[in-house]
Amino acid sequence: MKHTAPAPERTAVTDTHCPYCALQCGMGLSVGTAAIRDVAGPDVEVVERTAFPVNRGALCGKGRTAAAVLRTGVRLSAPLVRDGGVLREAGWDEALDRVTGGFRTVQEKYGRDAAGIFGGGGLTNEKAYLLGKFARVVLGTSNIDYNGRFCMSSAAAAHRKAFGIDRGLPFPLEDIPRTGCAIVVGSNLADTMPPALRYLTELTDNGGSLVVIDPRRTRTAEQATLHLQPVPGTDLALALGMLHLAIADGHVDEAFVAERTSGFEAARAAAMAHWPERVERITGVPVPEMRRAVEMFAGAASGMVLTARGPEQQSKGTDTVGAWINLCLATGKAGRPYSGYGCLTGQGNGQGGREHGQKADQLPGYRSITDPADRAHVAGVWGVDPESLPGPGRSAYELLDVLGSEVRSLLVMGSNPVVSAPRAAHVTERLESLDFLVVSDVVLSETAELADVVLPSAQWAEETGTTTNLEGRVILRQAALTPPPGVRTDLSTLHHLAARLGVGTGFPTDPETVFEELRAATAGAQADYAGITYDRIRREDGVFWPCPDAAHPGTPRLFLERFATPDGRARFADVAHRPAAEEPDAEYPLYLTTGRVLAQYQSGAQTRRVEELNRAAPGPFVELHPHLAARLGVSEGDLLAVTSRRGRAEAPARVTASIRSDTVFMPFHWAGAGRANSLTNPALDPTSRMPEFKVCAVRVERAGSPVPAAVVRSAS
Ligand code: SF4
Secondary structure (H helix, E strand, O other): OOOOOOOOOEOOOEEEEOOOOOOOOEEEEEEEOOOOOEOOEOOEEEEOOOOOOOOOOOOOHHHHOHHHHHOOOOOOOOOEEEEOOEEEEOOHHHHHHHHHHHHHHHHHHHOHHHEEEEEOOOOOHHHHHHHHHHHHHHHOOOOEEEHHHHOOHHHHHHHHHHHOOOOOOOOOHHHHHHOOEEEEEOOOHHHHOHHHHHHHHHHHHOOOEEEEEOOEOOOOHHHOOEEEOOOOOOHHHHHHHHHHHHHHOOOOOHHHHHHHEEOHHHHHHHHHOOOHHHHHHHHOOOHHHHHHHHHHHHHOOOEEEEEOHHHHOOOOHHHHHHHHHHHHHHOOOOOOOOOEEEEOOOOOOOOHHHOOOOOOOEEHHHEEOOOHHHHHHHHHHHOOOHHHOOOOOOOHHHHHHOEOOOEOEEEEEOOOHHHHOOOHHHHHHHHHOOOEEEEEEOOOOOOHHHOOEEEEEOOHHHOOEEEEOOOOEEEEEOOOOOOOOOOEOHHHHHHHHHHHOOOOOOOOOOHHHHHHHHHHHHOOOOOOOOOOOHHHHHHHOOEEOOOOOOOOOOOOOOOOOOOOOOOOOEEOOOOOOOOOOOOOOOOOOEEEEEEOOOOOOOOOOOHHHOHHHHHHOOOOOEEEOHHHHHHHOOOOOOEEEEEEOOEEEEEEEEEOOOEOOOEEEEEOOOOHHHOHHHOOEEEEOOOOOOEEOOOEEEEEEEOOOOOOHHHHHHOO
C-alpha cells in the first residue's frame, strides 16, 4: 500500500504581484507554516491568481521562480561594511552610522549637492516617493535620478509634448484585441512579458492586423501579419516615410486633424521631405512594405502604435516617438475607442517610479520641481518652506558621469548601474572614485560589491506596497511573510537614516501611511492618486489614475473627450530624420543593438541567482547573420570579441538568419567579459536625457577557441 506524506500546512494564499516587469502579473503566495524559516529559507510557493485580469493566471518563468531569491545563501542577510578593503558583516547601528557619517562629511566639505541618490524603476510607489522626499528634505540635494531614465524617459517626454500627460498606455491591455491594426515598434514582448503576447494573438484571431517593426525577426515578429526589419536607429525615418505615404495616398483624417489637433502643417511639411525612396535608402525597408503597413493601419477603423525600448533608447528617442504619434494623429487613430499611441513600459514600476519624485526634475504626481505652485503644494504636504526645496538636478547618466568630482557620496537603491548603465566601464570607474558609496539591495549586486556600506533590503514578498503597471493601473503587492532577521525594508532604512540626519518625523515605516501622504501630495496633479486607497485596490483589482476622489471610478481610458493639453488638442511633433550618434565606419563597420532574453531580467542581479533561469539562459551571446558569420569566418559557438570606441566584450557566436546582416545583437543581463554595456554609447537625447543603448558602431572578430554549442543554444 502506497503512503503519501501529509501535506505541510500552509498559510492562506496572499494575493500579490510579480516583482519583475511592468506587466505586474497577479500571483498568489502560499507559505509553509511548519518550518517558516529553515536553513534554506522560507517555504514559499508561487500559485496562479486567475482572477487578476491582466494575466489571468499566466506567468513567465521569471515570475514562477521569483520565490527562489527569498532563499538564504542567495540574498543578503546582514549589513556589510568595508574595512581594510574588504566587506564584512556588521550590525545595523554601525552600518547606518557609517552612512550618515559618509553623507555628513561630504556635504560639510563640498556642499549639499555633493550627495547624490540613484533610485530604481522597480521600487514601489511608496519607496520612490519617500526616496525623493529624503533627497529634498533630509539631504537637501538636487542630485537624485534613477535607472528609469534609461527605460521610458523618451516616450514620457513625447507623450507629454503630444498629449499633455504621460501615462504609458492610455487604454487597458484588454482593448488591444479589439483594435483594427496594431503597429508594435521595437518590442519583443513574447520574450520580455510573455503573458502579454495573448493580446496580440487575440487581435489577429479577431481579424485585426499586426505590424511588428524590429531589426530582428523575434518571436513577436513571427506572430505579425507584416514584419518590417529596419536598420537600427532609423525608426524615426520610417515613421516619417509612412506618414508621407499616408498623406500622399489620401489617408489623412482631415476632420479629426482640424477638430482635435494642432501643428499638422509643420508635421506634413517634414513628412513630405521624407519621400519613400529616400526612406527606403535610410531604413532598408522596401517601399511596398511601407505602403502595405500604412494601408493596414490607415485603412482600419481603429489602430494603435505601441513602442518600447527599440525606438526609445536612441539619442533621438523623443523625436522618434513623436513621429509615431504623428502617424496616429494624422490618421485619426488617437483619442477614440481602441485607438491611440502607447508605450510598453519595461521595469516593474516603470510607470509609478517616474511619477513620484525620484526623477531629477519632478515632484510627486508629476508635479514640476520648477513650478512655484507645484513646489508650494508639495512643500505644504511635507511641512517645509518651498524655498528650501532644491531645483532640478542631473539626469541619470549625467549624475553617474560626475561621481567622484561634483558628487562625492551616493546612495543607490534598487539599481545595478555597473551592469545596466551605458559605457559601463567608465561608470564603474566613476563609482570607484566616490568618497562614499552605499547600496541598498536584496543581493550583493556588482554595484554593491563596490560599496563602502551595503544595506540588505526586504523583498517583494516581505513588504506591502503599490506599483503602477504599464496600463496606469495602481495595484497592491501584499506581503506574505516578514523579512528575515537582519533584513529591513527600504522604508525602515530611510526612516532611520532621516532620524540620524536630524529629521525625526515625516518618514513612516508603514507603507500604507506613506501612501496616504502620497495621495495628498498628488491631489490635483496630473498623476492624481487622491481617490485611491489600499482597500479600493484590493476590491477593484487595481485603480487607474487619475482618480481625484473616493467617488471617482478611476480612468482606464484617457483622451476620449479631450487631450490633456491646455487647449484640449493633441500636438503634432515637428521632427526630421537624423542619423544615430555613431554610425558604422571602416573601423567599426557593424551596428550593435542590445536587449533582453526570455529567462533573464534587466541587470540579472536577481534572475542570475535562480538555477532554473540560469539553465535556460546561462550567459551572453552575440547574435549574427549567417552571411556575416561567413564573411568573418565565424561558426556557431566561436568566442567573439565585440569592440566599440568605449570598450570590448566577449561572448560566443549564435548564428541566425533572424537578424539583419549588418547588425549584431547582445543581451545586456551579464557582468564581466560579456557585459554588453561595455560597448554602448551614452549619447543622450537632448530632451529626455535617454542614452542611446539601442545602436552603436562595433567591430566583431574571433576571440578564441569554440564554446560548446549547447551552451550557446540554451541561451536562446
Ligand atoms: S511577464 Fe513580467 S510580471 Fe509577468 S511573470 Fe513574467 S516577469 Fe513577472
